[in-house]
Amino acid sequence: MWNRSKSLMLSIFSTRLFALLIILGVIMAPSVVRWYFGFSGGTESQVWPFCVIIYVSSVPAFALLYCLHLLLLHIRSGDAFIVQNVTLLRAISWCCFTIAVITFSAGFYYAPFFLVAVAALFIALILRVIKNVFEQAIEMKSENDFTI
DSSP: OHHHHHHHHHHHHHHHHHHHHHHHHHHHHHHHHHHHHOOOOOOOHHHHHHHHHHHHOOOOHHHHHHHHHHHHHHHHHTTSHHHHHHHHHHHHHHHHHHHHHHHHHHTTTTTTTTHHHHHHHHHHHHHHHHHHHHHHHHHHOOOHHHHH
């Protein structure tokens, strides 16, 4: 039977898996990009700018996954509505915004990055709304704790 605990474990596992996939992607980036541009008729001069975009984007991606992992660990321990989670959600949204800026800038080099930028901005917006909901819930919880 599927339950909350299994769902959290799947989320934690997925976060760790994505971190490993990013590490693998960073290591394999030159080979994969050469293969992609060779397949699509590109030139060798296109490889390194594309790799730089991948490397620069991986930094906020790692930070995002680390914050997400901490958030999931807090939720697993029963601490969903705490100030640290609001801070983590804020950091995750800023990571999405940073990726959006990087990929938007890269869109002038390779147009499909514009789509990634829009998606990252949309996710950042959703996370900001969730962060605001968490802040409100923490405030209400705090008021209820002081009510007799």
